[in-house]
Amino acid sequence: MSVAQPSVLPFVAAQPLVDHHCHGVLRAGGDLAGLLNEADGAAVADGMAFDSLAGLAFRRWCPPLLGLESHASIEDYAERRAGLDPAEVNRRFLDACGLRALCVDTGYAPGGLLSPAETAGFAGAAAFEIVRLEQVAESLAGTGVSAAAFPDAYRAALSERVAGHGGSGVSVAGLKSIAAYRVGLDLDGRRPADAEVVAAVSRWLGGRYDAGDDGHGGYKGDGGDEGGDGGTGEGGRVPRLADEVLHRFVIWCGADLGLPIQFHVGYGDRDVDLHRCNPLLLTGLLRALEPTGAPVMLLHNYPYHREAGYLAQVFPLVYADLGLATHNAGARATALLAEALEMVPLRKFLFSSDAFGLPELYYLGTLLFRRALSSFLAGRLDDGDMGLADAERVTRLIGAENALRAYRLDG
Template sequence: MTAHVPHTGFARRVLAELAARLGAEPTPAAVLGARRAAGPAAARRLLAASGLEALLVDTGYPPGATTLAEMRAGLPCAVHEIVRVEACAERLLPAALPYEAFLDALRAELEAGARRGVALKSIIAYRSGLAVRAWPPAEARAAYRRELARSEAGRPPRLTEPALLDTLFVVALEVARDAGRPLQVHTGLGDPDIDLLRANPLLLRPLLEDPRWAAVPVVLLHLAYPYAREAAFMAAVWPQVHVDLSLALPLLGPAAVGLLAEVLALAPATKVHYGSDLRGLPELFALAADWARDALGRALATLVEARALTRDEARAVGRRVLADNARALYRLPPSA
């Protein structure tokens, strides 16, 4: 795929815009050279100009990533942690704890994460899919023993047993409920190892209708693309469901405008959240924010033209999607 990446719309757009802002030729070598010459201060200026107030960072991926402390020291915005459930569990595997002790340790890890961070996050869609169900304790315990055996045989920790993963998802729901924190859930597109058929957010329906979890805000990440209509419908039907626009929005580029208009026509504007899901060059966060404002503005303009919104209402929706909804849901401090 390496040879094909430069020919994607996202890669072309990133290269063209970074080249223009850095005064370089639109080639990877020229852009990277201009970045090095400009130094970190140039990236900070670009981020500051983009209006980013805060980054919400999943610290569970990738291994060896820039730490939160480094981000806070180097970026001109607040940085808050999102705690990945499966990463916490996988870090505990090498300790080879008894099953009940493992669950207790995970719960303690997630409770600590909920205190220091702003949300929990699950990537169960990647591993066993979103059709989460209750398992007999004996089956979950046996699944844990199989995971332990693979870990002890030298395989890098990567949970794949459905009975264990579903059990851990329920633990995360319990912690999120008790801490008053949202649970973000990967839905829709992702890396090649995801089975899109099992990443349809509608598979979460039994959990959403379980009264035990009615108070847990569930954030469907990545607009659940290509299940964007399903995600918008779910936000319109279940009070606790929110829709996050990350990954889909920057990848779709100008094609996101029509999709955004459709989502905003169906989902409550109070439950739609901007996000990028990008990593790597810090300038990407600035570009994604600028693109989002442009796409959202165009989508809202179509709704104003259709008399579905007044101009004042459209401006209010824009503020909610870009900032106000996240401030409220994640309980961000005013300084964020």
């Protein structure tokens, strides 16, 4: 199924995309309003989620794939969707995305969520896994490991997880930190000594509690999954890692493995304190991590996408994307992408959908990205700022080659 639209440059429409940060889709069903954006509860009641640019984009672009006219009502859309086989719904939307590879974050995998391989199979794409650093720590804590043994045990557990043991059955391409949700991004750059880690683990495991779901009942971006997917300790209680020393420790352990480390930045659900998610707060840590050679991938970034572009400009191993902000901006995705590209080297910007649960989010993420990139490049071509060969090369870089290089997916 073609993703080309009349206003999209042919070479942009034809470019196979590498989605360097995304999640699995649901085997069946899914709350359309609840998964469309980062709001939940009363904030999405009475169809409020669809009275947004994201909702308008959904109703413009998604209905035709189910045989409806653009702008069909959400009620008619939901009825038609429910009448189709769930696998067919997944196939229609994912097959229309034009994806080459998916790097799937498996840090949250509720019942009914397809594996990376299953999700990628609907798209006809290769699958890779992104391992959540904090999930490995929480799973290890659930085994009853002592504080004194934790530093060495974590290093061993992370290495084993990266090797694929106990994982999703596909190769691990990178790691991810959700420090933004737990403690914010104002992290000390210094590598913590093991003695500091032992003391921090003692504090952490001494305060076990039921992590619940971080204040809401479903997945919302990177927030709703942060509490309860680790290992289970005494009485079914799971310790929620929220200690600055331990977040630094797991990040440094990941950097020692040399894999790309993704950081949630900026936009997320209401569990996040947005003012603590400015990527500029990472500056000291980025300086400290640079000698390790581990690439740092700044995810989402809105409303700090310009700050992320600056960091990608001045730090050789820092990359940036727009993530789920692309489909949330709807028709404004074009303007948002232009802002994100103001400072960032074009060899340092990547495509990401951050889609979760609904195959429609993959489709919207890829389609709106293609339209935004095409508009940006067409403007540069019209103004004589670049030649056609440059525009084609930039499309290859942002659409796939930057991710293939940073994650070593071809090597």
